[in-house]
Amino acid sequence: MKVAVVGGGWAGLSAAVTAARLGHQVRVFEAAPSLGGRARTVRHPALDMPIDNGQHLLLGAYTATLELMRSLGLEEADCFHTLPLFLRSADGTLSLRTLPGLPAPLHLAAGLLTAKGLHWTEKAAALRALHHLRQNDWQTPRAATVQEWLALSLQPARLQEQLWRPLCVATMNTPVEQACAQLFAHVLRDSVGSGRRDAGHMLIPRRGLSELWPERVAQLAADGTLVSGGPGSLDIVPNTPIRQLHPAAPAGMGDVAGAAASPASRWRLNERPELYDAVLLCGNVPATARLLAGLPPSPAGLEFLESLTAFAHAPIATLTLELSRPLRLPAPMLLLHERRERGHFGQWLFQGQDAHQRLLHIVVSDAQAMLAVTDREALLAGMIEQLNQQLRGICLPEIRRHALITEKRATFLAVPGLQRPGNRTPWPGIWVAGDWTDTGYPAVLEGAVRSGRQAALEMDGQCRRP
Ligand SMILES: Cc1cc2nc3c(=O)[nH]c(=O)nc-3n(C[C@H](O)[C@H](O)[C@H](O)COP(=O)(O)OP(=O)(O)OC[C@H]3O[C@@H](n4cnc5c(N)ncnc54)[C@H](O)[C@@H]3O)c2cc1C
Known part of the structure; x- marks a missing residue:
């Protein structure tokens, strides 16, 4: 199948690599000159050197990302500084470090117990909260915010200030008063709560974010070595914002609205001549909503678009x-x-x-x-x-x-009750992917990579169905 991927961020490239390796002819359209989306390298005029658009930290729990990078021939040790989980304040008043010699989750318990700058009642409260989460299979009360969960877990005010608030805002970019406790619990489960000690490892990129792996995809695609032996292919078209999707009527069907509703629809992008059997929209929520809003309306389509207005x-x-x-x-x-x-x-x-x-x-x-x-x-x-x-x-x-x-x-904003869609849309042949889809994580790199992969797998599954 001919597949268009709109967006060369981590979700789009993950989708593109997966689809090409499944045998499809994939073309990625990226609006910007460089790849990486919200995790990219830029040249800031004030510094006149390449820097990232923002410091990113990955976790050992980012298994889909690490697996994808390995499949591109990249070694973790070349790409990241890998550190055991630690927290240390610049003023030296707080320091906490998991103990590497112990199996998970004892390494964390021992780390908390030996932490500097926390009173023993605070250490006990933090351990109790984590133990309670684990016992409840990492489920928090429905629709609770992190602040409500902290109150229910009887976390002392100083511990909230010193530990939980900074962790919540750093991992979810959402303050405790608004952040969804369930998503925060997922972050804790997959990092400090995992049975794998290395899941909590912190990975600090050694290279610029675009270079880390997105540009490697472009290089392997250009060399023709991304897909070994199979019929799939991948090419990347930068500097090309997609402004409109046009349904192309299958033979015998004249009207455009009918074409968009037909399972046999194909799609054209902007005024380009080529036709695509599937389109994977991998922009952020506003960019995706803009493209979908230009499609012929249907009740299911309007409902889908309405769900996107809930994102702030x-x-x-x-x-x-x-x-x-x-x-x-x-x-x-x-x-x-x-x-x-x-x-x-x-x-x-x-x-x-x-x-x-x-x-x-x-x-x-x-x-x-x-x-x-x-x-x-x-x-x-x-x-x-x-x-x-x-x-x-x-x-x-x-x-x-x-x-x-x-x-x-x-x-x-990762707030409780936010309805995040899956990868499927009501429009035939159109899938969405990005950190904002229903990944079970807040907006993080691993969510983007998983979402892209899942969208490509679903698209492939659908097209193979008789
Ligand atoms: C400053 C900052 C720090 C962060 N820190 C962390 C961190 O430490 N750890 C972590 O895990 N996550 C972090 N994140 C979140 C992480 O960067 C995102 O979750 C991830 O990059 C999202 O990837 P994505 O592919 O879903 O979307 P995006 O990165 O937004 O990619 C979408 C791409 O689609 C392109 N596009 C959109 N519309 C069109 C169109 N119509 N035509 C063509 N192209 C289009 C865009 O140009 C973009 O390149 C941080 C984010 C920021 C901004």
């Missing part, structure tokens, strides 16, 4: 600092204490992956409050003050240049 989004901002001399942080990633009223918006500080150790990245999830600050100089000054106050025993070198990258729709 939250920004993530990353401030990259270029230092005048190298600085090695005591750990690749440090927790910052956020004090918005003082302009201390930073939540995490990452050591840049540049060879000269001159880059630091400050990450702010759920960043609306920070973005409301219009005085950019004051914003920068506040965050540098935060580093100077919290980086204990470290003198921050002079900042030579900086770049602030804001992803306004970084992720959807």
Whole structure:
């Protein structure tokens, strides 16, 4: 079959690789010049060097992503710094580390018990909450927010501030007051709660995000080595936004509305001449909704579109600092204490992956409050003050240049009760994929990769049915 994939993010490329390896002729259309979508490398004018659009952290539990990367001939050790799960604050007041010598989940229990900066009652409360989740098969009360789950689990206020709030906003880009407890439980289950010790490992990319594996797909596709021996093929067309899908009537069917309702429909994209038997839409929710809204209406289609209006989004901002001399942080990633009223918006500080150790990245999830600050100089000054106050025993070198990258729709808000669709749509021949579909995860890379793979498998299954 001829398959069009709209979007060259992690979901689109995962779908494209899967479909090509299943024997289909696949063409990926990407609006941007580079691949990777919300996890991509950019060249920021202020720094004049390639940096990522935001620091990304993967987990050992990201099995579909790691499997896909292996299948592209990539070695985990070349691609990532792999670290056992740890949490350490820049000011040294909190540190927690799973104990590598012990089997899961004892490694976490021992890590919590030996954590620095938590009172023993707080450690006991955290262990009780995790034990309770495990006993309940990682189910939380229906429609509960993380805040409600924390209250029900009798988590002390200081533990919530020090541990649960930062973990929730970092993994879900949604504050505890709004975040879905069930999705948070899934994140805990698949990382710290997994029977596999390496599931909780933290993987920090050693390379730019586009280079990590999306560009490898493009390279293997161009070489013709992505699909070994089979009939499938893959080519990638960058700089090509798809603005419209046109149903093409099968022989004997004249009208366009009839064509869209027919199971035998094929599709044209923009004004391009070629016809596709299947289209996999792999943009974010607004981009996908825009394309679907241009199709001939049907009651099921309108219902599907209506379900997409429930998604709201939250920004993530990353401030990259270029230092005048190298600085090695005591750990690749440090927790910052956020004090918005003082302009201390930073939540995490990452050591840049540049060879000269001159880059630091400050990450702010759920960043609306920070973005409301219009005085950019004051914003920068506040965050540098935060580093100077919290980086204990470290003198921050002079900042030579900086770049602030804001992803306004970084992720959807992972709130309770959000109805996320599967990969199938009411339009014949059209599937959707992306981190926002019903993956069981918040908006994360692994969800995107799984969603893309699943969409391609369903599309393939459907076309093989007699
Ligand atoms: C700053 C930031 C930090 C993050 N940190 C983490 C993290 O640490 N760990 C983690 O797991 N996740 C993280 N995420 C989330 C992760 O990046 C996303 O879940 C993932 O990249 C989503 O992939 P996707 O393929 O579903 O969508 P996208 O990445 O949005 O890809 C969609 C692609 O489709 C293209 N497109 C859209 N419409 C069209 C059209 N009409 N025609 C052609 N092309 C089109 C877009 O240009 C884009 O390239 C972070 C996200 C951001 C923004």
